[in-house]
Amino acid sequence: MIRVLIADDEPMVRAGVRAVLATDPGLTVVAEAGDGAEAVELVRRHRPDVAVLDVRMPRVGGIEALASLPDTGVVMLTTFGEDDYILQALAGGAAGFLVKSGAPEELIAGVRAVAGGAAYLSPKVAARVVAHLAATGAGSAAGRRAAARERVAALTARERDVLAHVAAGLSNGQIARRLHVVEGTVKAHVSSILARLGVDNRAAAAVMAHEAGVTPPAAPVRSEP
Template sequence: MSATTIRVLIADDEPMVRTGVRTILGTDPGIEIVAEAGDGHEAVELACRHRPDVAVLDIRMPKGDGIETLASLGRLVPGTRVVILTTFGEDDYILRALGGGAVGFLVKAGEPEELLAGVRAVADGAAYLSPKVAARVVAHLAAADAGSSAGRRSSARARVDALTLREQEVLSHLGAGLSNARIARRLRVVEGTVKAHVSAILSGLGVENRAAAAVVAHEAGLISPTPDPGPSNGHAPGGRG
């Protein structure tokens, strides 16, 4: 990806949704729509052909839903980072996508600024959880614990407390959707230091990616999630940390 352009694939079986996503992303000169797909199989084919930086996927599509498409992209186009579009009432899908490697979750009924912020964040190597999605995930996890939500929160808090104070501070910014570069600016350190902290955080929490770490942060009550729109231009790519 160039320093100024984020190449995006849109996949949704509803033409009006694709048009809306395209229109919103088109307001940012640093984002280029390279392909659009109406089902999961087409999304994978086009991703292999165009190698986008970010794929914005509907969580439910014909011929391979968002979860199946996510898995295929992970195998065939691992450099493409995935943002999942969801609606309320799809908590199980969200949790499966989180476990499958998605790094962004957005609500279709959310604000346009969230879509722009989410695409920019994941392109920059960060995770981005819509505040509404984060709240639903945490609520679902608590309910799944057969009424032991206090115990789950306590467990998450214990995992967070095992981190250093600096790592907790980095985690709070990570959970709010900030990239390594933006966290570095906030903390007045070099980006490499933040990357090292993020790697330690993932290891310490026992999670595989930033999105999963963000869920732990929300569940532990470490942060009060609010969108961080970030700068209006594109970002350079980032890695797992």
């Protein structure tokens, strides 16, 4: 059972998130908070596997709370127009980024991915982060894409394959099963990928993969019983 904490200053949003998570029998909400300070306190008390935090909340927002939750997988909830906050959360180590207006399935997928040690960027968030980086970072959008492609091209074929799975939000265990290797091998590949791309975490690697145009792997086809 994956234990989840929800933090949002709007009770209706918390209720909506709880209702979505309740549709998955493998998830359970252990606590709710109205701001980041309360979220930090409740995380220490309940030890959830994943904390779902609103980016902006009174007193202490999700970005500020993130620094006090180094041992908890964090999924950030954002609305349109908060690109700067997304980048701050990415730099702070958040592993999941979801748009509040996204599909309920994305919330469940994001929580499960982060609980499994993976990163998860909803397609809308990934596109916005890449666009924002292109607009505010050094060089043109084409230049950033070229630089990302150059770094990704320097990876081995197997590392590029693993990166595609990382960008799709898969955990090390899931990647290992897809590629028919042991999980330790995938972990070693991920460490090498982060070092060679010059990024600190899986979410940042996923952003670079999107910038480089890395195509997410197709889901395996299940045979009929």
